[in-house]
Amino acid sequence: MPEQDGPAAPAPRAPLASTESGVVTVHEAGDGPYSQDIVAGNYVIRADEPVSAGGHGTGPTPHELLLAALGGCTAITLRMYADRKKWPLENVSVRLTHDRIHAEDCKNCETKAGYVDRIRRDITLEGPLDAGQKARLLEIADKCPVHRTLMSEKVIETRLTA
Secondary structure: OOOOOOOOOOOOOOOOOOOOOOOEEEEEOOOOOOOOOEEOOEEEEEEOHHHHHOOOOOOOHHHHHHHHHHHHHHHHHHHHHHHHHOOOOOOEEEEEEEEEEEEHHHOOOOOOOEEEEEEEEEEEEEOOOHHHHHHHHHHHHHHOOHHHHHHHOOOOOOOOOO
């Protein structure tokens, strides 16, 4: 048996069931300092921090999950729109990155001091689409529900339950 560095990790915990539609639960997985099990319906997704940040790297970071939500929603929205219009969209892929930039470097931002979160979304559309169809799909990308959520005013209410 190979030697392990540091203390042994605690035994993983069983994921909590999420029975309510639209409810997501998150709890410590028990096998790393930052690893979290995310339960959404019948699905369990792991979130963690990279080893370089003190985690075990057992899953995407929370920011990566946020990008995944936006990318998945974008691709689904474009697919639904193209299918409804019977356009020849053969494949859609979305590549996303997140960083923080100085607000003063952001030409289209209202904020002028401090930092602004920037998400870059590169969309690849495959298939014999004409220029008008591609332009319309690019407009539709900004109408996906997750994009709208990220761009709208948000209220996050936090309560202590126990």
